[in-house]
Amino acid sequence: MTGKSGLHVPLIAAGLMVLAGGSFAAVNVAIQTATMKLGMPSPSVVFWQYLAALACALPWLVRRGLGGLATSRPGLHAMRIVFAVVGVQLWGAGLASVPIWQAIALVMTSPFFVVVGARILLREEVGFARWAATVFGFAGAMVILEPWSDGFQMATLLPLCAAAFWAGASLLTKKLTASEPAETVTVYLLLLLTPVNLGLAVADGFVLPQGLGILAIAAAGFFTVLANYCLTLAYSRVDAAYIQPFDHLKLPLNVLFGWLAFHYAPSGPFWIGALIIVGASLYVMHDERGRTDRLGSSIKGEA
Template sequence: MARAVQTSSFPSKPLIAAACMIGAGASFALVNVCLQAATMQLGLPAASAAFWQYLVALLFALPWILRRGRAALVTRQPKLHALRILLAVGGVQAWVFGLAHVPIWQAIALVMTSPFFVILGARIFLKEQVGPLRWLATLLGFAGGMVILAPWSERFELAALLPVLAAALWGGASLVTKRLTGVESADTVTLYLLLLLTPVNGALALIDGAVVPTGLSLYLALGAGLFTVAANYLLTLAYARADAAFVQPFDHLKLPLNILTGWLAFGFIPDGYLWPGAALILAGSFLVLMEDHLARRQMAVG
């Protein structure tokens, strides 16, 4: 009987992980709807929207921060933490400002180029070896981004580059995080991000007028913060219950989820440039996963 229970419960972990990853994508889509409605439709400045989003997220995370205590704040890499925060804040600001000007579907497709900036940065700054499949994946990803941007089109506007800037900055933050996790505990890396992101966003909001949301804008800012916490928590659960190679393809569902929420909330309908561009980006992403899978198999055989 015990053996039957163990066998039947085995598939539940990857299924739960997949559900958590899909839930994270849906939560991020709701974050984007809240931010776009607050900025594009209600006129809340992007810097203020980002500040209130992460302030609410920080308040929800306070119990976890307090449990870790002062020991988790001991660091030997303050400069790297500062660089990571600057890159992360820059990415957040570019992202929220981009959502105030371009449709959700375009923004989310372009920000999916972030892993390709990580590959490029790993080769240039970390001197990591990059195989031919990853180079091909990077070329496909950037080609897909260019197709979606369509700079040759009359509808092209410079604001469409903001999600690409966000992708590049978040890619840089990921590289710094990778360097930090080699010398710092995961708790320390996470705590510094949570504790420093909000005040730096707050300083930028002060420069932009420090608008306090009221009415519907306030509820949207609260919703963005709440869904940010939910998305990150579900993301953590997904990676805790299955291998990254298994759950990563489910992360790509965030594109159709954002298209759906953008259509339901604002009536945004993607044009023809999205589909071939997104196909190239997804093809590049799957090439990266394929190379990782092949590398694991070689290590197992060796």
Template sequence: MTRPNQDLTRAAMLMIAAGAAFALINIALQGATMIAGAASPSVTFWQYLIAAAIYLPWIWRNRTALFSTAHPGAHILRVALGAVGVQLWVAGLAHVPIWQAIALILLSPFFVTIGAALALGEKVTPTRWGAVLVGIVGGAVILEPWSDRFQLWALLPVAAAAFWAASSVVTKRLTDDDAPETVTIYLLLLLTPINLGLAFGVGPGLALPAAAIWMVAAAGLLTALAQHALVRAYSLADAAFLQPFDHLKLPLNVGLGALIFGFAPTGSMWLGTAIILAATFFLFHREARPLRRTALRGA
């Protein structure tokens, strides 16, 4: 029988592996969009189609989970919000240095707190509102709207964080009634058609430049592997324990971005990120209840 401390060690290693996979995914996505010139809606469609295809055997084994929910509309809303978040994230990577994008996505827990208060009626204490305010200040330090370096494209990762947070709020409500298998299978089955509609609705379609094909294929494969590692990690430990390991994705992304693209972060990134992380740890360790996540994530 596996001892609890062994479970925690495995969970931590799985979270680190997932963070490394996401860092490689972001490098591949930035290379496909910013360097190879692929349209971000097209890239997103193929990335998640490949990931879903890898999950087909699991989808088939759990197909009965489709009929075990009384909230199909909420599942559609959740996946639509997540899909928009993914689209905004990849669009941001097409224009924003990876260090800035990954630092700004750390704002997501603060949007979850706001959404839980507004949509779910959860009580938010003054100290939690204070942590949210501090986190937003950290985001402003990274964005530097007062500087001539500021660009509107930098707001795309912030918007992605907000949409992912909205999807997480719906997930919290769904998991009160539905099994994790039901939540996950709806995500896998709905994400591709939604991304397909966005690829033709706001993008040029599905075509990719030849130079981007291998990068998008790698991103799709790594997305499936990263999601599997996340699911296994959260099955072994709760979110409060795993959160510090999740934040290791920041130096991984910054380091790879600097190594491959030469994107060197500014001093404001480190200061703003330190402020965000301090507020995030406060939310998790003082107020937030442990969560087990069953959602496809980016970043």
């Protein structure tokens, strides 16, 4: 019985990661509908998105009471919100002008920003192979961006910048789930993001959603809650190195959703760049798992 249960946990975690990817794809379609198709300013869309998400999470908060918000790490929550706010604002602005397939491929450079941040901020040793994978990953992003072409726009850099800030938010999420329930981590994100996003929306010129915009915002809110909860729950059940490859399925899911909703068709260079990014990212994850295993063996040997 224990063996079956032990096998089911990673399978469930992988399923949660895929569900999170599909939910994020639905969020992206809803945001792009509100911004690119209906012309709403991205700061207002992001605010309404997370307000709707908070409304979806309120039943859990009411049921659990204030005890559900008990935390011993308020500083980490606050730091995570800083990274998340900048990330979601850049992402919303990017989706207002960049096709979904291009935006999601660029945001998948996040693991390479983690490598750079670990070296610069945490002073961790980074081997040649990992540096090479990081360089290849960013090279893949350049293939997708095509900064040398006449059609290049500065707005296409926004998803790349969002990836940098989400890399920091992801690291903090993993730290938090080591000591706190996934529900608490998710609700804190929504509670703290909403007032900050409101201030940014007011500064940009507050806009109320109307007609189809209301449906798009409601869908974005619901799938935002579902995606963040599934993602947090997946990270809390197994090692990040195991489930990270399943996160790459969000690329074909976003391509599919973008094609169904807007008839976007990726160009040839996109697939070349995407393969480079995915391959380099998988190598970074494989190397991370190897380093973790070696560290664990070393500690056991010393014991």
